[in-house]
Amino acid sequence: MPAQNILLFGASGLIGRYVTDALRARGFNAIGIARQFLPAQKVSALDLELPVMAMDAAALAQLLRTHAVDMVVNCLGVLQDGPGSDTQAVHRDFVARLLDAIRASGRAIRLVHVSIPGTADQDRTAFSTTKREAERLIAASGIAYAILRPGFVIAPAAYGGSAMLRALAALPVDLPPSEAATPFQPAAAEDISATIAWLAGRDVADESVHAVTWDLMQPQPVTLGGVIGQFRWSFGTAKDFRITPPVFLIDLGAKLGDLASRLGWMPPLRTTAIAELRRGVAGDPAAWMAATGIVPKTMAQAVGARPATIQDKWFARLFLIKALIIASLVLFWVASGFIALVVSYDAAAGILTAHHFPPALVGPITVLTSLMDMSIGVLIAFRRTAAVGLIAGILAALGYMIGSAILTPDLWIEPLGALVKTGPAIVLMLVALLMLDNR
Incomplete structure (x- = not known):
């Protein structure tokens, strides 16, 4: 019989979220599973x-029985190994456990697995090889x-690449021309959800779709430059x-992206992304x-069906600038603390002495x-503590401004305007704080 209850893993991701909502709109009882959902x-x-x-x-088999699942959709995926991301664990090992769970559930279940061309x-x-290993496990499973x-x-949303x-x-x-000429056939998220809905309407015993592997994309050839060109038109x-930019700058950016991923960030520009x-x-x-x-x-239909809004334009313009904002704030706080502590300690201490601070203090x-400034920079550098660091930076900058207004008001009119520039720095930290969300 057709699927009534569909369990979808990775329901917080770009594909998973869209498919979950689309299946529900079509009347299916779609249960979305994710490690964490944002409130929205x-x-x-x-x-x-x-x-x-x-x-x-x-535990997975019990989950399938509890929700009387007829079809499982696996949209889990990570781009690259790093803190909290293990391609082998997510792509291969989880699929192996899921196949065991389907067999142990005692239910006739179809598995729909989202892979890569x-x-x-x-x-x-590692991204592509582990994805392919999962395909081989599924093909040999007999389900x-x-x-x-x-x-x-x-899709209407945007994430990563x-x-x-x-x-x-x-x-x-x-x-560069070599990258722009790369074949890059697109697939509309609507076509993915329509395919899964079509499969859900087929009996699990239907031999014509018992074991299929399909490429989902427009048949007309498109290059990467053509995809970007369509977005430019929009x-x-x-x-x-x-x-x-020269090719070596793209490779350097990917290396820097790998470094950022070690700090918990998920930049789209990493060595795996460039290789793929x-x-x-x-x-x-x-x-x-x-x-089906x-x-x-087509690309033109998928992009042109919904004209770009001001929200789309702001997001696109700010997306790569976000990394520059975070990096500049980290450098600002670490450098300012280091300079005051090591390079210009006497000058920094002299400011306090000149304004009659007790010598013992x-x-x-x-x-x-100085240590506080450097600590704020380190907190901002790590994704997990970035929000704390930005809030601390805003409070510290406000504290410097208020303290200076009370104790050393003449610094507000010094020629280089160091304290005057603190205001825009606070605004930049507020902007970074408001841009931390990835989804």
């Missing part, structure tokens, strides 16, 4: 927060399955002047189109404020 994402009592990666096969001989990164390999996903391409379209930056930036981008996105959607009757939306105050 948790729109239903069927959105459940569970420690999925810590659940063994028995391409073939094993093209896989060069009913559908492996979906969407192209570059276009899709956000980066929007940023490139909005900013005066162009890709943003109204198609005729803007652009500069093309250069490999390209290509496939043959003929089998999928013939089986779905005519995939000059040294301790200079050292403590």
Whole structure:
């Protein structure tokens, strides 16, 4: 019988969130599972927060029985290994436990697994090799399955690579010709959800879709430059002047992105992202189109169906600038503290002495404020503590301004205007605080 209850893992992600909401809109009882939902994402009592990666096969089987699940959709995925991200654990090991759970549940369940286009001989990164290992486990499992390999996903929301391409379209930056010519066939999020809904309408015993692997994307060839060009048309930036950075700067940016990921950030520009981008996105959607009757939306239809709003434009323009803002604030606080403590200690202490601070307090105050500044910079550098660091930075800057107004008001009119510039620094920290969300 057709699926009534659908359990979806990764329901807080770009694809998972869209598919969960779309299935519910079609009348399916879609249970969204994620490690954590943002308050804005948790729109239903069927959105459940569970420690999925810590659940063994028995716990997963019990989850399937409890919700009388007929179909499981797996949208879990991480781009690169790092703090809190393990490609092997997420892509392969979880799938292995999920297959055991489906077999142990005692229910007839179809697994729909969202993977990536391409073939094993093209896989060069841990991301792609572990995705392919999961496909092989599923194909050998004997259960009913559908492996979906969407192209570059276009959805109303943007995250990771899709956000980066929007940023490139909005900013005066162009890709080198070698990158721009990479094949990059897109897939509309609506077509992914329509495919999963179509599978949910098929009996699990239907032999025609018992074990299928489909590429989901528009059949017309498109390049990466063409995808960005379509977004430029949407943003109204198609005729803007652009500069093309050399390839080595892109590689350097990816290395810096790897470093940022070690601090808990999830930048779209990392070595894995660049490697996968250069490999390209290509496939043959003929089998999928013939089986389902779905005519995939083209890039122009997917992007042009909804004109870019001011929210879209602001996000695209600020997306890559966010990293620059965070990096500059880290450097500002660490450097200011280091300079006062090491390079210009006598000058920093001399300011307090000149304003009649008790000599016994000059040294301790200079050292403590310098260490505080550097600590604020370190807090901002780590994603987990960035919000605390930014709030501390705002409070510290306000404290400096108020203290100076009371104790050393003449510093407000000193030639370089150091205290006057503190106001814009506070505003920049407030902007960074408001931009911390990734989803």
